Amino acid sequence: SQQGEEDPQALSIQEGENATMNCSYKTSINNLQWYRQNSGRGLVHLILIRSNEREKHSGRLRVTLDTSKKSSSLLITASRAADTASYFCATDASGATNKLIFGTGTLLAVQP
């Protein structure tokens, strides 16, 4: 299965700390996206990184991609209680360009 494996499965930190979550996948990809999901709600797109990019920033988010290791990381700096959510990486299914496969997710809890 192409499904990404994310670790940790769960992460609890204090407000103001940084949170890092990792995604590993199995086959080559065209791009990788990160999404956030608040409890029982729809997903919100955070950032997309293409296979020829190594790092990308958006506000307090920093995403890296290492295609040689088939892995990506999402760093959230200066976390806030509002960042509490599940975070999913999503990749092309086996390199196909027409559908996304979501990883297992990391549940982030930011304590105020």
Add this chain to the structure above:
Amino acid sequence: DTEVTQTPKHLVMGMTNKKSLKCEQHMGHRAMYWYKQKAKKPPELMFVYSYEKLSINESVPSRFSPECPNSSLLNLHLHALQPEDSALYLCASSQGQWTSDEQFFGPGTRLTVL
């Protein structure tokens, strides 16, 4: 308007009922998706419509029947469901049917099958 709306928010149905889930977007997106999400699991793709035509069916049982009446609307017709079909059903849309396109998700319909 960058919103995808879904109705109803909650649905409880028996195994012999017929019901429909509805999804709407007015962003001019040409691809629309249905996902199923069980608790503490990632969303799983069910169907993709591209330019109002079904382009992907992920081997979903026939008790789920999608319909795309026009480019803004997506329905999921439900019939003779099983208790294991209880889940959060998410609708999404994107500019086109490419994985480089950001997908916009609705809030979901939480379905309980008794």
